[in-house]
Amino acid sequence: DYCKYWQSRKGELNYDIDGMVIKINQLALREKLGSTTKSPRWAIAYKFPAEQMTTVIRDIIVGVGRTGALTPVAILEPVTISGSKVHRATLHNEDEIKRKDIRIGDTVLIQKAGEVIPEVVQVVKEKRTGKEKIFHMPERCPVCGSQVVKLNNEVVSRCNNASCPAQLKERIRHFVSREAMDIEGLGPALIDQLVDKKIISDFADLYYLKQEDLMKLERIAEKSSDNIIKAIQNSKSRPLPNLIYALGIRHVGIYAAQLLAGKINNLLDLENYTVEDLVKIEGIGPIIAESIVLFFQKKENREIIRKLQKAGVNLSSEKRKVTEQLPLEGLQFVLTGTLEN
Incomplete structure (x- = not known):
């Protein structure tokens, strides 16, 4: 009843809420109830039905x-x-x-x-x-006009052109994102211009950009272009897990990337791994393993990695053992409200 009361009055608050958390106040009782591996037994979350x-x-x-x-x-x-x-x-x-x-x-x-x-x-x-x-799904990609395919074991239709400008833009956006190579200043609008003007044809080309290349783009001044070039150069030393994640291999998130980096000495080692080798790594299942093998089988992907290596991007592992996925590791928090002092 208490939850339903606040559900009906949440619009009166000065901030948005999507539910409530109810906790036991007595510390002794909390200790007695304990916790599971995922959550405490002395607290429960109540989600309001979506509006x-x-x-x-x-x-x-x-x-x-x-x-x-x-x-x-x-x-x-x-x-x-x-x-x-x-x-x-x-x-x-x-x-x-x-x-x-x-x-x-x-x-x-x-x-x-x-x-x-x-x-x-x-x-x-x-x-x-x-x-x-x-509605009918198009038979050809709405961006590049290539044939659309749908595999028997998937519900998703796909453009089969790896050079499709839309795919390329999204791959680059993923590559520069915070959990990947963390290159500040390269927003969607700039990436669109770089691709549309054919200044870059893959994310490895970012490391070969010169300041004059960026100065050709709209709304880019000398100072901002200099900052972007510096951010690109600084990203060369990103740890191997971030680089593996940045490659955009299907089904490989940051945690799987950490597991892989903990088992290899160099990114190039993965070119020789089989599905059987990969599934021996705890946390890597057959779907992820098959996706990794397929990625490294493609000549264009191996060529991009060679371009990254030639540009001086770190391909080596620190061999940091990943024992568990820490729930708060790598997260950033934004605190709202005001403080009296």
């Missing part, structure tokens, strides 16, 4: 990710939900669209998954007029 609103799907567009995955996105009549205006919502994949029978022109119920990502919950079918249009 839902109805709106209309104006159109469905398709975006292309760094692995070539085609993701349909609903363009919505703008609606305010959970404190912000929502213009679009992910539809995940074609199978999900068919399962929910989502059509262009439909009135739909939407919510923010986890109070963050807008998603379509269901179609309000009684509001259909007969003018709605059935």
